[in-house]
Amino acid sequence: MANNQRRLRAGLAAIVAFSLVVCPLAWAGGRGAPARAAGRGQIDFTPDVLLLQVTPTPAGIPITPVVSPTSPFPAAVVMIGGQPFPFCEGFSDASGIPIGPTETDYTEQYGYAAVVGQPNMVLMWIPGASGRLYMLARADDPNFSGPMGFTHYLSALRESEEATQDQFGEAALPVFGLAGIFLAGCLESAGVGCIVATGLAIGGLLYGGLSTAGVMLTRFLPAVMDALDAFYFLDLHCP
Amino acid sequence: MMRLKVKVNRGFFHILAALILWTSIAPIAALMSTKPWVYGALSALFIVTATVVMVSRHRVQGGRVSVLQSSLFLFACLTVTIAPITALVALARYFPIQYSALAALYVLGIVGLVVAAIAHLRRGIIEHRRGQGARQDISPSRSTSA
Secondary structure, eight states: OOHHHHHHHHHHHHHHHHHHHEEEHHHHHSHHHHHHHHHOOOOOOOOOOOOOOOOOOOOOOOOOOOOOOOOSSSSSSSEEETEEEEEEOSOOTTTOOEEEEEOOOOOSEEEEEEETTTTTTTEEEEEEETEEEEEEEEEEEEEEHEEEETHHHHHHHHHHHHHHHEEEEETTHHHHHHHHHTTTTTTTTHHHHHHHHHHHHHHHHHHHHHHHHHHHHIHHHHHHHHHHHHHHHHHSSOO | TTEEEEEOOOOHHHHHHOOOOHHHHHHHHHHHHSSOOOHHHHHHHHHHHHHHHHHTTTTOOOOEEEEEHHHHHHHHHHTTHHHHHHHHHHGGGGHHHHHHHHHHHHHHHHHHHHHHHHHHHHHHHHHHHHHHHHHHHHHHHHHHHH
């Protein structure tokens, strides 16, 4: 019995050993073998493609050299009243520049004016970190007078300021209500009519305050940003 | 508590008159800048008349006021500060310091007058309670003596 088992184990071991040797050989001699054998030889491959006909590149259209529009001012510095001022560059002291009628917002912190004695030239200003920031520009520059120019955004700023003032001015009505409550002697009584009147005044004042704050944040603040952007855009994109 | 009426001196009414005048300055100024000046002038006249009448009515002595009504009145005055506070917080960096200073002065004026009025009202409430406490002290002694 033990001999039989030993024989079986020996036979099994022989089969395993045989398969370990034979199986890799059988795999190596299978499909991959002819290809590897062919790879060692010379390949002669002629592509079955028609010859391409190369057409000559047409000659380029002659382009005349681009000339930027001529500036009415000879250089980036303008002499006004014997003093040099940078053109299309921000500066802080414009005291020597004679200006005509001004166009400003309500606060007069944003605005522009024609420069006296300099045709087609304007002086623009915005509030800077330390006082006003000025810039000289061409009046016909699209970034100044165009549909997306400084003048357009200045008008929008003025309109938003008017809207803010209008909204805040409407808060005067509830203040009249308060004065009326004061005058009618409502402070001395705690009657329903007086409480309702005071509640209405509070409602009106709350509405006025919140709507004014809303106009400031949604119309006035963006208009200020646009005016500032238009000024700095002109500074960067001056012809 | 809210139905309570307390005695205040004439200073309380003077403070409220000043509060009405001070509060109305900014809205009337805004009204005058956007609407015809007649509206602003009439508004100013109405406000000034109301305050003068109120001050003359309490020129010599104070009176009793409702705590609820007075509190509502003071709260109403405080709501006027919403817009200038928004301007101070959101727009101060885009405008010169003078505008921010004016807005801050306006807000501080309202807050200061409201605080002064609250102090008067509080004094009235304390005196009222003290008076109530004194009456309660008196009434048991009466019942025992009876």
